[in-house]
Amino acid sequence: MSSVAKCPECGNRNLIKDYDSGEIICSNCGYVLDDKLPDSGPEWRAFDDEQRNKRSRVGAPTTYTIHDKGLSTTIDWRRFSYTLKKMDQTKALQIYNLRKWQRRIRLSDSSERNLAFALTELSKISMSLNTPKHVLETASLIYRKALKKRLIRGRSIQGIVAASIYMACRLCGLARTLDEISKVTMMNKREIARSYRFIVKELSEFIPPVDPIVYISRFSNQLGIQGRTEEIACEIVKKAIELKLTCGRGPTGVAAAALYLASILTGNRRTQREVAEVANVTEVTVRNRYSDILKNLDIIIWV
Amino acid sequence: MSKVKPIIQIENVVVSVTLNQSLDLMSVVKALPDTVEYEPEQFPGLIFRLKKPKTATLIFNSGRMVCTGAKSEDLAIKAVKRVIRELKRSGIVLIGKPEIKIQNIVASANMGGRIDLEKAVFTLGRTMYEPEQFPGLIYRMDDPKVVILLFASGKLVCTGAKKEEEVKQAVYKLQKKLEEEDLITYE
Numbered sequence: 001m002s003s004v005a006k007c008p009e010c011g012n013r014n015l016i017k018d019y020d021s022g023e024i025i026c027s028n029c030g031y032v033l034d035d036k037l038p039d040s041g042p043e044w045r046a047f048d049d050e051q052r053n054k055r056s057r058v059g060a061p062t063t064y065t066i067h068d069k070g071l072s073t074t075i076d077w078r079r080f081s082y083t084l085k086k087m088d089q090t091k092a093l094q095i096y097n098l099r100k101w102q103r104r105i106r107l108s109d110s111s112e113r114n115l116a117f118a119l120t121e122l123s124k125i126s127m128s129l130n131t132p133k134h135v136l137e138t139a140s141l142i143y144r145k146a147l148k149k150r151l152i153r154g155r156s157i158q159g160i161v162a163a164s165i166y167m168a169c170r171l172c173g174l175a176r177t178l179d180e181i182s183k184v185t186m187m188n189k190r191e192i193a194r195s196y197r198f199i200v201k202e203l204s205e206f207i208p209p210v211d212p213i214v215y216i217s218r219f220s221n222q223l224g225i226q227g228r229t230e231e232i233a234c235e236i237v238k239k240a241i242e243l244k245l246t247c248g249r250g251p252t253g254v255a256a257a258a259l260y261l262a263s264i265l266t267g268n269r270r271t272q273r274e275v276a277e278v279a280n281v282t283e284v285t286v287r288n289r290y291s292d293i294l295k296n297l298d299i300i301i302w303v
Numbered sequence: 304m305s306k307v308k309p310i311i312q313i314e315n316v317v318v319s320v321t322l323n324q325s326l327d328l329m330s331v332v333k334a335l336p337d338t339v340e341y342e343p344e345q346f347p348g349l350i351f352r353l354k355k356p357k358t359a360t361l362i363f364n365s366g367r368m369v370c371t372g373a374k375s376e377d378l379a380i381k382a383v384k385r386v387i388r389e390l391k392r393s394g395i396v397l398i399g400k401p402e403i404k405i406q407n408i409v410a411s412a413n414m415g416g417r418i419d420l421e422k423a424v425f426t427l428g429r430t431m432y433e434p435e436q437f438p439g440l441i442y443r444m445d446d447p448k449v450v451i452l453l454f455a456s457g458k459l460v461c462t463g464a465k466k467e468e469e470v471k472q473a474v475y476k477l478q479k480k481l482e483e484e485d486l487i488t489y490e
Contacts, residue, residue: 178435193436200431209424209432247420248438248455 064140067116075099121161128184139168163195175214212237215255222278233262252279257289307415315409316379321402322366334393358382408464414457416489426484449473
């Protein structure tokens, strides 16, 4: 309502909904447009989880992370009929049997079973990677899309699962390298990369290249580097991108070199080895990127 | 037209040949024991290596041949003809005319300037650039239908062309596009 309506007094479109007093107020002149806002929340109150579970009449929001989007029917195990009367023995037994079969036929065919398996696998990986929930949702959606386009036929479920997670991380701007994903999925990095390229190509999804800056805060955290150094490292990366020093270079290597340089500049030097280990690149890479940056950035270092 | 002319070099031409008859590979081995390699345990095809033009031809008992390694269209066809002549000379009966078809041409080229890959990702369309996995940018061109691996140094690899002309077309088209979008800087 507030997005369409405007204040009749001053024409201001920025209206405030005050739910405590049930009023809509103009943020500019204080004119009260409405003083009887309906409450859109539930009519019941709950003081703890147990009560909330008991009172709420709706389920969880739909999610792509469960094979039926969380819309499955489950039969309660409690021996109450819909009027909350206690059921007699025969009825209870009947319901018990129904419940058992409902659980069994929930996964009706093999494709659904595969999807369920893949999605649990996705959840597991995302859990061990510590990704936020929306990344998992995105990954599940990518996997579903791939399944719908029949891209999984002839490929391993694990590979596609790992690739979807990686793709979701990229889409959400999360700094996760292929190395980390290959570590938790216990899969070959090349295989994940291959599946990833395949689904990106087939889904014709556009994924912007990784910005080395996203890795900087991660690496400096692992190295225990101060915020100021981190800031300088970010500046160095920005400059390097501007000067086109990063073309065709791995983002982790660039980030590592920038951090190394920044650590020298601010006087709490880390060794190339430490930086390289955190970034999972070789010392040679750090050295090469470092000298690239030094040559082109007009930074003078006194050793 | 730009001042800098890309240097294009064809690296490999793959040609397939259909003879429309089945071949007995064992008799070929008996007829030409010194020139061919045949190990059915390892690979079902027979390998026929030529010194000039330097190519390798795979011959299968279905009567199909694949010739790889030639540096140009003409050389590839020459190589196939030579292989067929050798087969005939050694007493293998071949009837009818072989169907020769060029399947793939791989070429390398140098654009002569540095390329801003990071900007190119956004402007070229149908690209893939994953520096974490591969330092080159993969560009799928629709017409001519080729795939180009483009590197920051200005060198590129073009695969998937069926004619030599297509390679040239693709490289020039790419150069034009790169110059229009200001993605290439000449030194």
